[in-house]
Amino acid sequence: MRHNKKFNHLGRKASHRAAMLSNMAISLIEHKRITTTLQKAKELRKYVEPLITKAKDDSTASRRVVFSYLQNKESIKELFSNVANKVGDRPGGYTRIIKLGKRYGDAADMAFIELVDFDENMAKDTKKKRTRRSSKKAAPKAEAPAAPVEEKVEEPVAEPVEAAPAEETASVEDAAPAEEAAPAEEPAAEAEKPAEE
Numbered sequence: 001m002r003h004n005k006k007f008n009h010l011g012r013k014a015s016h017r018a019a020m021l022s023n024m025a026i027s028l029i030e031h032k033r034i035t036t037t038l039q040k041a042k043e044l045r046k047y048v049e050p051l052i053t054k055a056k057d058d059s060t061a062s063r064r065v066v067f068s069y070l071q072n073k074e075s076i077k078e079l080f081s082n083v084a085n086k087v088g089d090r091p092g093g094y095t096r097i098i099k100l101g102k103r104y105g106d107a108a109d110m111a112f113i114e115l116v117d118f119d120e121n122m123a124k125d126t127k128k129k130r131t132r133r134s135s136k137k138a139a140p141k142a143e144a145p146a147a148p149v150e151e152k153v154e155e156p157v158a159e160p161v162e163a164a165p166a167e168e169t170a171s172v173e174d175a176a177p178a179e180e181a182a183p184a185e186e187p188a189a190e191a192e193k194p195a196e197e
Contacts, residue, residue: 033114
């Protein structure tokens, strides 16, 4: 019986699985977001979050432990410098998995996994939602009367300005169509010449 064996082998041997997770972790650290299947993303989260926690303590021992998993100098530098500095205050939960739907070929569940502190768009959205929720009831009442008043003020101001130089614009408008018509005919004539040849 397989009771309490919740380990997802991802249909691979142990060495293949370890190599795949290592490569995916390197890609995640370098690019900050990768797209993969949902199951691989969940396994990658279990694999990479302890490494990020280890990177908070920048010592030779921690670097060697993390290097034994990743074996890529550039990703180690990135992890211990940029990533560790950004996630220093966060007590875990460094990654976010967002489902994307089904893959076209085999209907596999797709998702992208990203480092939470490196997505500025999601960080901005969460702050806006909090402020909007607190002021939803008060804001529409105050804004509704103000909007029509502004529109009424703008319309009368715009009409007198247009009416004053009407004579000047009429003479300018009469000259402008004649100038525009001449250049329009020239490209049409040029377009016909290559077609005839």
